Amino acid sequence: xxxxxxxxxxxxxxxxxxxxxxxxxxxxxxxxxxxxxxxxxxxxxxxxxxxxxxxxxxxxxxxxxxxxxxxxxxxxxxxxxxxxxxxxxxxxxxxxxxxxxxxxxxxxxxxxxxxxxxxxxxxxxxxxxxxxxxxxxxxxxxxxxxxxxxxxxxxxxxxxxxxxxxxxxxxxxxxxxxxxxxxxxxxxxxxxxxxxxxxxxxx
Numbered sequence: 789x790x791x792x793x794x795x796x797x798x799x800x801x802x803x804x805x806x807x808x809x810x811x812x813x814x815x816x817x818x819x820x821x822x823x824x825x826x827x828x829x830x831x832x833x834x835x836x837x838x839x840x841x842x843x844x845x846x847x848x849x850x851x852x853x854x855x856x857x858x859x860x861x862x863x864x865x866x867x868x869x870x871x872x873x874x875x876x877x878x879x880x881x882x883x884x885x886x887x888x889x890x891x892x893x894x895x896x897x898x899x900x901x902x903x904x905x906x907x908x909x910x911x912x913x914x915x916x917x918x919x920x921x922x923x924x925x926x927x928x929x930x931x932x933x934x935x936x937x938x939x940x941x942x943x944x945x946x947x948x949x950x951x952x953x954x955x956x957x958x959x960x961x962x963x964x965x966x967x968x969x970x971x972x973x974x975x976x977x978x979x980x981x982x983x984x985x986x987x988x989x990x991x
Contacts, residue, residue, distance in 0.1 A: 790953040792988070795854040800824055802873025805854060806961070806990060810954045813931035816865040817949070817961045817990065821876035825851050844884055853880045862917075864930050867892040868963025869946040870899035882912040891929055893936055894920045895945035923947070924978065937978050939965040948975075950982050958982070962991040 795805040803822025808815045847853045863881050867890060868874055881888050890897070897918055904913040921927045926935050933952035940946070941964045951959045960979070966972075 790955050790957055790959070792959070792990070793854075793858075795858075796822065797824075797851075803877075804868075804874050805877065807854070807858065808932065808951065808953065808959065810931060813954060814860065814864065815930050815932050815951070816863070817951075818868055818874040818963070819865045819877045820874040821872050822852065823873060841883060844880060847880050853877055859886055861887045862889050863887060864889045865891065866929065866934060866949060866951075867896060867900065868948065868961070869941055869943055870896055870903055871943060871964070872903075874963070875900050878916070879912055882915045885915075888916040889919060890916045891919050891921050891934075893923050893945065893947060896947065899943070899945050926952075935982070937975060939963060939975050940968070940972055941966060948979075950986070952985075957987040958985045959988040959990060960986045962989070965991070
């Protein structure tokens, strides 16, 4: 059976860190920074500035990353879009030389790279193994079958994901999604093709 762990507090904004686990197979859905937990270190108007370098244990103690036993290699992350609350905590495993495999469509990866290059984490993106995934096509990631679906959000390159798990269940992870533009009709139509297969909704 697939296990889903959420590493955020109730009512917390940002800090999206969701772990899907099935036996030895693990896949993170985003790995972002919590605005609340990082406010003492980061001015949100200058969100490109990253946290000062800290030991993993200290970052975990502050609740910025999960307990260190969850930072197993390879650290596979499926990223929904290039906002810091969805990818910003990646600096921690990268800075501490944990092998990171970063999955997302090409436009999302390009935006993450650009944002990291203009921040204090500029040299870290190159340490990740970056793996583009095709849009609206199924790809295998660590035993999970993943279908990216474009969604409307306040930044380009935003996606939701259908994740077909090794136990036969299907999880739909929305990422950040809004329904106020015409592209939403296409999104809903695509999601509708799979609606009867979805067992778990993570939004």
